[in-house]
Amino acid sequence: MGTGFIFFLNYRVEIIKSFMKESVIRAGILGFGKSGRNIHAPLIDACRSMVLKNVVTRTGPEQIPGRNEVNVMRSAEELIRSEDTDLIVITTPNHLHYKMAHDALTAGKHVVVDKPFTVTAEQAHSLTRTAEKSGKVLTVFHNRRWDGDFLTVRNLISRQAVGRLVEFESRFDRFRNYLKEDAWKEKDLPGSGILYDLSPHLIDQALQVFGVPNKLFADIRNQRWGEADDFFMIRFYYDDFTATLRAGMLVADATPRFVIRGTMGSYVKYGFDPQEEALARGDDPHGAEWGHEPENKFGVLRTADGDSFREERIPTAGGGYPQFYRNIADAVNGKVDLQVKPAEAAEVIRMIELALKSQKSGTVVDC
Structure with a gap:
């Protein structure tokens, strides 16, 4: 043999x-x-x-x-x-x-x-x-690490599609001008309000791409006069650019989900990742089209071309929420490392605490 x-x-x-x-x-x-x-x-x-x-x-x-x-x-x-x-x-x-x-x-x-x-x-x-x-x-x-639009933005930044980055903006806006009486998220409880509800998504994404900022400033408001906050604007200050994270409950106009601006142009993306809505409908995450957007939802890259501009629709990467639990299973079975580590999630909470500190003092705070 x-x-x-x-x-x-x-x-x-x-x-x-x-x-x-x-x-x-x-x-x-x-x-x-x-x-x-x-x-x-x-x-x-x-x-x-x-x-x-x-x-x-x-x-x-x-x-x-x-x-x-x-x-x-x-x-x-x-x-x-x-x-x-x-x-x-x-x-x-x-x-x-x-x-x-x-x-x-x-x-x-x-x-x-x-x-x-x-x-x-x-x-x-x-x-x-x-x-x-x-x-x-x-x-x-932190499932929104696998949002298709975020994966697309991360790739565009990595390959300097807009040149040297000068501004990054990430928004999660909604419109509901009334309060839900039975919603614990809108009660005066520790960890309630839109800051704790939505900023973890945006903060985690920013930290994944850029790391911890040098400083931050936050404006946190209660625009509907309820018990909990329903608007925030957090600005991260890095060496050569800023990252602005925003969410509000009184935004009736169409605002972009992502904007990145640089020395060679900009990229603007409207609309939310389709995976959460697809899950609620009962769509099969195993499907070949899972997490993909139609062409009319693609973001637009606008870059300088001599004295004019060139516009290009950038296909949105496919989203991958199922990867979250697959990674956990593999980590439990000792096959891979965790992709969402508790130390990273703890850093998100530290940024929220610093945002509250900035709001209270009305000043920019060190990170």
């Missing part, structure tokens, strides 16, 4: 062993509201190494329609104590994230926390230490 054949057999054995070692991760969702039902559950379904086993919802039917195989529990404690749950996804109100994540980690569970990670940076660092001590995976649902 030749050495080549023996090598081939050994290779096949190692491949089989690797598959045998890879276990199916049993997931439980703590808080089965809109986010848990429409976003996390279908993304878990799209991961071949994961199965949704349990959910916690305090009210509603004893079985989830269309999900007879999923157990319905009525308390966080029941899920955390359960022996048939390996991974707990926390989608509760923000002020509960820290305690529930801490209890889950100390009970030996892997944990995904929906954004924002925690209310304070100290809580975030504490959870990171707890995860390291327990040897369990801890991560945060």
Whole structure:
């Protein structure tokens, strides 16, 4: 028997062993509201190494329609104590994230926390230490790293499509001129309001591309006179450019999602990534067209061409939300490193705390 054949057999054995070692991760969702039902559950379904086993919802039917195989529990404690749950996804109100994540980690569970990670940076660092001590995976649902428009913008900046960058703007605007009485996000609670709701997306994206800024300034307002803030503008100051992050609830006009300006031109992109809406419709994340936009949604790159300008529609990259849970499964099985590390998510919370400090003082603050 030749050495080549023996090598081939050994290779096949190692491949089989690797598959045998890879276990199916049993997931439980703590808080089965809109986010848990429409976003996390279908993304878990799209991961071949994961199965949704349990959910916690305090009210509603004893079985989830269309999900007879999923157990319905009525308390966080029941899920955390359960022996048939390996991974707990926390989608509760923000002020509960820290305690529930801490209890889950100390009970030996892997944990995904929906954004924002925690209310304070100290809580975030504490959870990171707890995860390291327990040897369990801890991560945060910064899914918008896989927005197609963000991936496109990141590529354009990397290849200096607008020349040397001088301005970056990222917005997440909506229009709703009334308050929802039953919405905890609009109540006077720690971690409530649009700053904690939407700025984690924008801050995390900016930090991924540019790193920590030198300084920042923030303007945070309550424009609808409710209990929680509903507008923010955060400006990051880097050596040669600024990054402005904005969101508001009273923006009826069409504003761009992204604007990048440089010494050779600009790129402007309107509209939101289609994946969240597609998940809510029940579209299959395995589909070939998943995360892709039609041509009329493409952003426009406008660059100097002598004394005139050249305009080009830039195809939006395909989005990849399913990658989030696939990466977690591989990390739990020891195959890869986490793509969303808790230290990175903690830095997002630190930026929010600095934004609140800037708002209170009315000044630019060091980062």
